[in-house]
Amino acid sequence: MKYVWRTLVFLCSLVVALGVVGVGVIATYGVKWARELPDYRELDALTLESTTRVFARDLTPLGTLVPRLGDANVNRTIVSLDGISPYMLASIVTNEDRRFFEHYGVDPFGIGRQVRRILQNERVQGGSTLTNQLVNNTLLRDMERARTIERKAKEWILSVQVERSFTKEEILQDYLNVIYWGDGGPVELYGLHAAAQAYFGKSPRDLSLAEAAYLTTLVPSPGLYYPRYELQRPYMRALLDRMVEDGWVTRAQANAAWREKLQPRGWRVQYDANGTITSAKLVDRSQTYLKAVTTTRAPHFVRQVEEELIKRFGAERIYRSGGLNVYTTLDPQAQSAAELASRQAIVPSGATLGAVLLDPYTGEVLAMVGQKLVGNNPPREWNNAAQGQRQVGSSIKPLLYTTALSTGQFDQLHEEFDAPTDFPCATCPNGKYAPQNFDGKYYYRDMTLREALDRSLNIPTAKLAVGVGLPTFREKLQSLGLNPPKDSGLSLALGTLETTPLGMAAAYAPFVNGGTWKQPRFIQRVTTAAGEILYDAAQERPTQRRVWSPQVAYLGLDMLMGVVNDQGPQSLAVRAKIPGWQVGGKTGTTNFVKDLWFVGVTPMYVGAVWVGKQEGGGMGNRDFSGTYNPPIWRTMMQGALAGKPPRQFAAPEGITYTQEPRLGVEVAKLDPTYQSAANTQIQHEDERPLYREVNAPQGDGNTVRVALDRRNGRLATEFTPPEAIVERRVRLEDLPGYAPPANPTPLPEETPAPNATKKPSTPASNRPNTDAVPQAPVVPSTPSSGSPAARAP
DSSP: OHHHHHHHHHHHHHHHHHHHHHHHHHHHHHHHHHHTOOOGGGGGGGSGGGOEEEEOTTSOEEEEEOOOSTTOOOOSSOOOGGGSOHHHHHHHHHHHOTTTTTSSSSOHHHHHHHHHHHHTTOOOOOOOOHHHHHHHHTTTGGGTTOOSHHHHHHHHHHHHHHHHHSOHHHHHHHHHHHOBOOOOTTSOOBSHHHHHHHHHSOOGGGOOHHHHHHHHHHTTOGGGGSSOHHHHHHHHHHHHHHHHHTTSSOHHHHHHHHHSOOOOTTEEEEEOTTSOEEEEEEOOGGGGOOGGGOOSSSHHHHHHHHHHHHHHHOHHHHHSSSOEEEEEOOOHHHHHHHHHHHHHOOOOTTOEEEEEEEOTTTOBEEEEEOSOOOTTOOOOSOOTTTTOOEEOGGGGHHHHHHHHHHTTSOOTTOEEEOSOEEEEOTTSGGGEEOOOOGGGOOOOSEEEHHHHHHTTOHHHHHHHHHHHOHHHHHHHHHHTTOOOOTTOOGGGGGTOOEEOHHHHHHHHHHHHHTSEEEOOBOEEEEEETTOOEEEEGGGSOOOEEEOSOHHHHHHHHHHHHHHHHTTGGGOTTGGGOOTTSOOEEEEEEBGGGOEEEEEEEOSSOEEEEEEEOTTOOOOOTTOOHHHHHHHHHHHHHHHHHTTSOOOOOOOOTTEEEEEETTTTEEEEEEOGGGGGGOOOOOOOSSOOOOOEEOOOTTTTOOEEEEEEETTTTEEOOTTSOGGGEEEEEEEGGGGGGGOOOSSOOOOOTTSOOTTOOSSOOOOOOOOOOOOSOSSTTOOOOSTTTOOOOBOOO
């Protein structure tokens, strides 16, 4: 007996000890988990009072800004309880949490039922309360519904906190706005507004009892929509019966709902008089991919607005402090035109696009489309207009040519010889960089800058970059808001720089506005819900800087207009012409046709269009920017300009004109009395080695470009003043005859030099390519594609 007693005492002591240890362990982990809990007050962001509303410049609404709680996708249109059918509220409570109005976040009866099922080896059914589900779908989303003690403990603690801080009505409203309702195609269906629109094309307040029951039965398993409609009918019947039991509806109402001939979008269903299905066929699954799911107009633009607001005010101010009204720069007419252009755009197979429209005088973004739009389907979230860093190809050339004009050492009639040419390059194979013209075509003659840009020739462009100096060009690009690599070589002049359509449009804007780069902006004004002004662009000094003088900017503009107009039907950009309007612009195509560009200007707006594959990669050897991009740009620009009287570009003082004999056109040049308007300083990285032209035809032999003293026609020396230096091309065998005299006799400045050209120029060449890439002109393209460098048109 004593032994039994001792055994019982031991067992009781062991149980107590284990209990104490268990309580201690639970307390330890409980304290730890409590410290790791997210802030339950984040749910404040789902109340209507904190919604941030976004408006276009004409005050039409664009949408609302609602955060993602964790990784949860919250539908952009939040609905309040008074905007929801009472049948929907009753069916959700009946199906998901019949004791919702009786518990405090954790339902002991529900927990008890689950314990009983476990002990009886029965299948465990969902016992979570609506509050538990709300917490899991928002605050604990990152735990991915892990079936662990930690997650369950955190779920219960947060649920109690939420119940203490929010009313039942607020919790139910939040739940209905975040719950997942199935696959809506490019945009998944989160929230009741999206579900009601996608499945029935209705607003939540107009749902019938039958429709509410149908949507409610999808909550546990949204995939039930697709396999067989008739499989879902028993769940609807059971739900309607429980609603009668709980007193939400009468038996007559439930029977009428059962007999209602529901037709969820995409299904064709036939019923008999008793509500029994006679046939059901899923005729079009894509019917749920509705534009109504994306309730934000211009979603890519609004996303940029959201990012700018967060940077300026912080997420707390945007989402959880009473809500804001944001008045943006978006022009509805221009946005509609951009969306139309995107829908109508013909692009290579598998390609998408990005397009943007700016006001060059203010920097305001008027329209933005980040993807190729297809019908009314919501676009993918990635914004190619503002996020996609892509090689710009030959669309960079007008920036180089205008930089050359801004030095005062070049004008549009400056000539460069077009023939295969090697450039010294320390990092290239065999120490040479050998770019090629598009399709390997050469003219083997002097080309004026005007004609070289019209034809988008790479060799004259590379030679011009040598004369201008890559440091000069890089510095100018930086002032235009672009970011060339510090070690970029001559391939930079041919378009290996990477940026976005937004960046290129902003870089072209100085051609129109007289030479000033302006930071693109999306927001005009921000106020609180009470009308207090938090930000007003008109009261702040804009981010801007002068890049070119008005005269130089107009010279570059004149060249841009030449690209579109000089060659008539042969022009690479002829498809960008708009009747009644002056148009200038430049195409761009990168190697292997990975990126297609057109950036264009009119007297009112500037715009850019990129076409390419989202994941990178070539699009075929016949798909060039002149074929695809100018028509897209024209549709967008023409729609934005519709109804506006045509304007003309106005030349500033200091501009004269001269004839370009080969093209037969007048070209703008700087009046000598305004020479100070060309004030860019030429910088070179080191001594400027000679480049070598190869394979010159018609017995010319190999030639080199040399620097001559225009006063005597001999090679320039260190004593030759810069203004007396001119570039010339001579045969290698004739080079000794140009040696400077041993005892040079000073010549007066006005003495004309034998065989001197009419236009002075700087000595050619520098070490043109420092790319750390083994084969020029190959540099990385986008991070995802690693494409080669730019090609010509």
